[in-house]
Amino acid sequence: MAQTDFESKNKVPSSMAQVGTITKYALLDYVRSRRFFIMLTIALLISALLTILVGYYRPESFLSSELTFYNRWWGTSVTFVVVLSGIFFGGDAISSEFQNKTGYFGVPNPIRRSSIYVGKWLAAFIASTVILVIFTAITVGNGFYYFSGVPYEFVESLLFALFYLVAVLGFTFFFSSLFKSSSISILVTAILFLFAFTLIQELVADLVQIEPWFIITYGAQIVGNVLTSPYPQHQITTTVARFTFTSFNATIPEGLAILGIYFIVTAVLGLILFERKEF
Amino acid sequence: MPSVETVNLSKRYGSFTAVSDLNLKIEGAKCVGFLGPNGAGKTTTLKMLTDLIIPSSGEALINGVNVHAQKKKALASVSALIEAPEIYASLTPREALTMIAEIRGVPSEERKKQVEDAVAEVRMEEWIDKRVGKFSKGMKQRICVASALLGNPTIVFLDEPTMGLDPRGMSEVREIIKSLRGKDRLIFMSSHILSEVSDVCDEVAMINHGKLIVYDTLPNVTAKFSGVNNVVEVGLAHSIDSKIVTQTIAALPGVVSAEKVDDKNLKISFSGGLDVQERLLNDIVNLNIGVISYKAASSELEEAYLKLITATL
Numbered sequence: 001m002a003q004t005d006f007e008s009k010n011k012v013p014s015s016m017a018q019v020g021t022i023t024k025y026a027l028l029d030y031v032r033s034r035r036f037f038i039m040l041t042i043a044l045l046i047s048a049l050l051t052i053l054v055g056y057y058r059p060e061s062f063l064s065s066e067l068t069f070y071n072r073w074w075g076t077s078v079t080f081v082v083v084l085s086g087i088f089f090g091g092d093a094i095s096s097e098f099q100n101k102t103g104y105f106g107v108p109n110p111i112r113r114s115s116i117y118v119g120k121w122l123a124a125f126i127a128s129t130v131i132l133v134i135f136t137a138i139t140v141g142n143g144f145y146y147f148s149g150v151p152y153e154f155v156e157s158l159l160f161a162l163f164y165l166v167a168v169l170g171f172t173f174f175f176s177s178l179f180k181s182s183s184i185s186i187l188v189t190a191i192l193f194l195f196a197f198t199l200i201q202e203l204v205a206d207l208v209q210i211e212p213w214f215i216i217t218y219g220a221q222i223v224g225n226v227l228t229s230p231y232p233q234h235q236i237t238t239t240v241a242r243f244t245f246t247s248f249n250a251t252i253p254e255g256l257a258i259l260g261i262y263f264i265v266t267a268v269l270g271l272i273l274f275e276r277k278e279f
Numbered sequence: 280m281p282s283v284e285t286v287n288l289s290k291r292y293g294s295f296t297a298v299s300d301l302n303l304k305i306e307g308a309k310c311v312g313f314l315g316p317n318g319a320g321k322t323t324t325l326k327m328l329t330d331l332i333i334p335s336s337g338e339a340l341i342n343g344v345n346v347h348a349q350k351k352k353a354l355a356s357v358s359a360l361i362e363a364p365e366i367y368a369s370l371t372p373r374e375a376l377t378m379i380a381e382i383r384g385v386p387s388e389e390r391k392k393q394v395e396d397a398v399a400e401v402r403m404e405e406w407i408d409k410r411v412g413k414f415s416k417g418m419k420q421r422i423c424v425a426s427a428l429l430g431n432p433t434i435v436f437l438d439e440p441t442m443g444l445d446p447r448g449m450s451e452v453r454e455i456i457k458s459l460r461g462k463d464r465l466i467f468m469s470s471h472i473l474s475e476v477s478d479v480c481d482e483v484a485m486i487n488h489g490k491l492i493v494y495d496t497l498p499n500v501t502a503k504f505s506g507v508n509n510v511v512e513v514g515l516a517h518s519i520d521s522k523i524v525t526q527t528i529a530a531l532p533g534v535v536s537a538e539k540v541d542d543k544n545l546k547i548s549f550s551g552g553l554d555v556q557e558r559l560l561n562d563i564v565n566l567n568i569g570v571i572s573y574k575a576a577s578s579e580l581e582e583a584y585l586k587l588i589t590a591t592l
Contacts, residue, residue, distance in 0.1 A: 012355050012384040025370060025378040032369035032410075104364035105375070105423065108329035108436075109382045110354040279331040279361075 022119025075224030090172030219258025312476035368412030383430035514572030
C-alpha cells in the first residue's frame with residue numbers, strides 16, 4: 001500500500017522522551033496514591049519497632065558488633081520491604097491498565113507499548129527506592145547511634161537490595177502482564193514472594209538436597225549474607241538422628257546471576273506479553 | 280489529505296469472527312458515522328485502527344501507514360476516544376492532558392494553552408486542578424473528549440463519544456465534534472444514536488456481522504435505502520404564510536411535499552441526493568423567508584439503517 005503524501009504537523013518525541021513522560025506522570029500517580037502511604041507506613045512501623053525494641057532491651061544479638069547490628073536489623077527486614085514495595089507498585093502496574101481501562105487513555109496514542117511498560121517500571125522503581133531510602137536512612141541513623149560508622153558490607157548489601165528490587169519489579173511486572181485482573185495479579189505475586197518461593201526453596205534443599213538456584217528468593221540471600229562474617233558456607237549438611245538436612249547459601253556471584261537472569265527473562269517476557277495483549 | 284483505510288481487515292476470536300474482510304477507504308476532511316448494531320464490529324474495527332488489538336489478518340492503514348507495524352508513525356496525527364477510558368485517579372485533568380500533549384509532541388510553549396483551551400471547550404475549567412479520582416463518569420468522559428482535541432489531530436476516532444453524558448453534555452460534545460469538522464479533519468465516529476449521526480456526519484458506513492454493508496454520503500444512503508423521499512427540516516426565524524409553503528416551496532424542483540410542522544419549522548420531502556439537497560437549500564434561502572437552520576431528518580436514516588441491518592440478519 002502506497003503511503004500518502006500526508007504528513008503530521010506534530011513532531012512526535014523519541015521513545016526515550018516518551019518513557020520519561022510516562023515515568024513522570026506514573027510516579028506522580030504512585031506517590032499520591034493510598035498504597036504509597038501504606039507502604040511508607042509499613043516501612044516506618046518496622047523501623048519504629050526495631051528502634052524501640054533495640055533501644056529498650058539492648059539485645060546482645062544486635063549490639064555485639066557493627067556488622068552484627070546491620071545484619072540483624074537490615075539483613076532480616078530489608079528483603080521484606082523490597083518484596084512488599086515490588087508487590088505494591090508492580091503487582092498490578094500493567095493489569096490495571098486493562099482492568100481500570102487507563103490503557104484506553106494512553107495506548108491509542110503515537111507511543112510504543114514498550115515505552116509505557118518501561119516508563120511505568122521506572123516509576124515503580126523510583127517509588128520503591130524512595131521507601132527503601134527512608135528505611136535505609138533510619139537504619140543508618142540507628143547504626144550511627146550505637147556505633148561510629150557504616151561498614152562497607154552494608155553498602156554492598158544496600159546495592160544488592162536495590163538489585164533485588166530490580167529483579168522483584170521485573171517479576172511483578174511480568175505477572176502483572178499475565179493477568180487482566182489487578183487483584184489476581186497482586187494476589188499471585190504476593191503468595192509467590194511471601195510464601196511459595198520460600199517454601200519451595202526449603203523443600204528442595206532439605207528434602208531433595210538440590211541447590212534451589214532457580215528461586216529468586218534464594219538469590220536474594222546475598223542481601224543479608226554479605227553482612228555475615230565470615231560469609232556463610234555454600235552448602236551446610238546437618239545430621240540429626242537418621243535424618244540429613246542440607247541448606248544452601250548462594251554465593252555472591254551466584255546470587256547476582258540469579259537476580260540478573262530473573263530480571264532479564266521476566267522483563268523480556270513481560271514486555272512481549274504487554275505488546276501482544278489486547279484491550 | 281488525511282485517510283483511513285482497512286484492507287481485508289479481519290478479527291477472529293476462536294470460531295467467532297468479529298470483523299470479516301473489511302474493506303473501507305475514507306479520505307478527506309469530513310465526518311463519517313460508523314453505524315451498526317451491538318456486536319457488529321464497530322469498536323473492534325476502531326481498536327484495530329488504534330492498535331488496541333491486533334488484526335487476525337488484513338491491514339489497518341492511516342495515511343497509508345500500517346498501524347500495527349508502525350504505530351508511532353501511523354498515529355502521529357491521530358487522536359482517539361475508544362470506549363470509556365479512565366484516567367490515573369491521582370492526576371488532575373491538567374496533568375493527564377499535559378501527559379497526552381507531551382506524548383503527541385505538542386511543543387512545550389503551546390502545551391499549557393492547548394490543555395487549558397481543551398478543558399474550556401468541554402466546560403471543565405473549574406475542575407482543571409482537581410484530582411480525576413473524584414469525578415463522575417460524565418466528567419471523566421468530558422476530559423477524555425478534551426484529550427481528543429490536543430495536538431491538532433487531523434484524524435479523530437470517536438467511539439460513542441456521548442455515551443455516559445447527560446443531555447446537556449451530549450449536546451455540547453456534538454457541538455465540539457461539529458466545530459472539529461471544519462478544521463481539515465477526518466472524523467470517524469461510531470454511534471448508536473442515529474439522530475446524532477444525522478446531525479454531525481457527512482457520510483455513513485454501516486457494518487453488521489463484521490462486514491461492511493454500505494459506505495456513502497448520508498443523503499445517498501437515505502435516498503437509496505430508506506425507500507421514501509429524503510426529508511429536511513427547516514427552521515425559520517419567524518412565522519411565514521402557509522401559501523408560501525404549499526405553493527412556492529412545494530413547487531421548487533425536486534420537492535415532493537412541503538408542510539409546516541409549527542409556526543417556525545417546516546418539513547420538506549424531496550427526491551434525489553446531495554446535489555438536490557444543496558440546490559434546495561439555495562432555493563429556500565433565496566426566498567428570503569428567514570431560514571436559520573436546515574438539516575436532514577433522522578427518520579430516513581433510521582429507516583435505511585433498519586432496512587439494511589434487517590437485510591443482513
